[in-house]
Amino acid sequence: MHGGGMVLPVNGGGRSGPGDGYSCEITFTVVMSCLMAASGGLIFGGLTQMQSFLEAFFPDIIEKMNSAAQDEYCIFNSQLLTTFVSSLYLAGMLACLVAGHITRKIGRRNSMLIGASLFFVGAVLNCAAANIAMLVVGRVLLGFAVGFTNQSAPVYLAEIAPARWRGAFTSIFHLFLNIGIFVADLVNYRANTIPVWGWRLSLGVGIVPAAVILLGAAFIPDSPNSLVLRGKVDAARASMRRIRGGSADVDVELKDIIQAAAEDRRHEAGAFRRIARREYRPRLVMAIAIPVFFELTGMIVVTLFTPLLFYTLGTDGGKAMPRPYAVAVVCLFTAGFGVSWGPLKWIVPGEIYPLEVRSAGQGMSEAISLALTFAQTQSFLNMLCSFKYGTFAYNAGWVVLMTAFIFFFLPETKGVPIESLREVWARHLYWKRFVKLLPPAPPEPKVADGPL
Numbered sequence: 001m002h003g004g005g006m007v008l009p010v011n012g013g014g015r016s017g018p019g020d021g022y023s024c025e026i027t028f029t030v031v032m033s034c035l036m037a038a039s040g041g042l043i044f045g046g047l048t049q050m051q052s053f054l055e056a057f058f059p060d061i062i063e064k065m066n067s068a069a070q071d072e073y074c075i076f077n078s079q080l081l082t083t084f085v086s087s088l089y090l091a092g093m094l095a096c097l098v099a100g101h102i103t104r105k106i107g108r109r110n111s112m113l114i115g116a117s118l119f120f121v122g123a124v125l126n127c128a129a130a131n132i133a134m135l136v137v138g139r140v141l142l143g144f145a146v147g148f149t150n151q152s153a154p155v156y157l158a159e160i161a162p163a164r165w166r167g168a169f170t171s172i173f174h175l176f177l178n179i180g181i182f183v184a185d186l187v188n189y190r191a192n193t194i195p196v197w198g199w200r201l202s203l204g205v206g207i208v209p210a211a212v213i214l215l216g217a218a219f220i221p222d223s224p225n226s227l228v229l230r231g232k233v234d235a236a237r238a239s240m241r242r243i244r245g246g247s248a249d250v251d252v253e254l255k256d257i258i259q260a261a262a263e264d265r266r267h268e269a270g271a272f273r274r275i276a277r278r279e280y281r282p283r284l285v286m287a288i289a290i291p292v293f294f295e296l297t298g299m300i301v302v303t304l305f306t307p308l309l310f311y312t313l314g315t316d317g318g319k320a321m322p323r324p325y326a327v328a329v330v331c332l333f334t335a336g337f338g339v340s341w342g343p344l345k346w347i348v349p350g351e352i353y354p355l356e357v358r359s360a361g362q363g364m365s366e367a368i369s370l371a372l373t374f375a376q377t378q379s380f381l382n383m384l385c386s387f388k389y390g391t392f393a394y395n396a397g398w399v400v401l402m403t404a405f406i407f408f409f410l411p412e413t414k415g416v417p418i419e420s421l422r423e424v425w426a427r428h429l430y431w432k433r434f435v436k437l438l439p440p441a442p443p444e445p446k447v448a449d450g451p452l
Contacts, residue, residue: 033160033221051198057084086373089143091139093367093371095143096150100361103226103359109217112156113214114148115213122140146370147370150366151366157170157350158350159223166413171343171346171347185306224237225260225261225355225358257355271359272364282425283353287361295369299333299341300376301376351418354419409431411428422437
């Protein structure tokens with residue numbers, strides 16, 4: 001157990017505990033809803049250093065590539081190219097700051113629809129771009145889409161998944177993100193063989209997943225937690241029955257959600273001000289630390305600049321690492337990331353906050369992540385040019401520190417219902433000084449119909 005944390009049994013293990021009476025059935029609706037929400041990860045990927053793209057918009061880089069005297073590490077050190085890449089993340093950061101409030105008002109599903117719509121328009125604009133200005137505007141719209149999708153989809157997945165399988169379902173978002181990047185790379189590989197207009201195919205491929213999300217999101221239910229928070233108890237019960245199965249007794253789980261929503265209404269301060277309170281300190285620390293550590297692994301720059309890294313990897317005095325070794329090193333790094341920090345970044349911030357501040361907490365976490373991605377895409381090419389392979393020694397040092405932090409300070413949440421996670425923090429060896437157990441709620445024979 002990390003740092004003295006403990007796992008509370010889902011079905012009591014012979015005693016009463018959080019999650020007693022919850023249905024752990026995996027229904028067709030919950031599977032399809034999770035797959036639909038996780039499809040938001042498919043909208044990632046797309047930028048490439050392909051020949052036709054550089055010829056159309058960045059001819060100065062082509063000149064550097066053809067120059068024998070040019071330092072390989074500095075070929076792509078272009079402020080204009082950096083602006084194009086990083087504009088998405090700056091826009092995404094700004095979108096995350098408002099997406100939490102909007103998602104709370106209109107629901108998780110509708111927020112995903114907004115993200116898909118923005119991505120569709122941005123992808124069309126990028127595909128039809130005639131100049132740098134159109135590229136950047138399209139990229140900014142894609143950033144807004146990423147902000148809404150990253151804020152709402154992980155929270156939606158965490159709320160509708162059965163407690164026992166929440167981590168597995170939420171990590172599907174990371175899986176789909178990697179599938180999206182992989183498909184984009186395959187498209188780029190083929191598009192790179194098409195002269196003049198191949199880049200349009202590469203930047204326009206995002207239209208397909210955006211259209212899929214737009215169509216599919218219309219057929220999935222909103223999360224019961226979001227519906228209760230908006231006072232729609234009957235709709236929440238209907239959604240819960242669709243998600244858990246028609247034969248499941250949903251009253252116990254729905255009662256816990258209603259109690260969490262009632263806790264929200266007892267506070268008058270805004271969500272972001274509430275997050276700063278002492279009782280939320282463990283969640284606040286994790287909501288900041290996890291996206292910061294995620295970015296410091298170096299995975300983002302490896303993903304965005306893979307073609308460049310293969311171009312320079314192992315270069316020292318004109319001698320490059322053989323291609324099979326270069327590929328093996330990158331694959332090993334990516335595989336290690338995929339079973340550790342990759343899914344962790346989506347799972348933990350999406351589930352650790354109480355219902356009353358969950359949207360704001362996830363939005364803040366994603367805003368931090370995208371702000372750091374913006375900073376990295378602004379600085380990476382210059383760092384690579386200046387420090388060469390030393391750039392990655394910096395990331396390696398951080399990986400050691402972040403591993404120790406997670407081991408000691410992040411408690412295990414597996415199998416604990418999302419609205420009962422307060423107990424995990426209250427029993428942790430260190431965090432119990434900030435979080436106290438709530439008194440048990442008075443028994444109620446049945447959940448009342450109608451608005452709260």
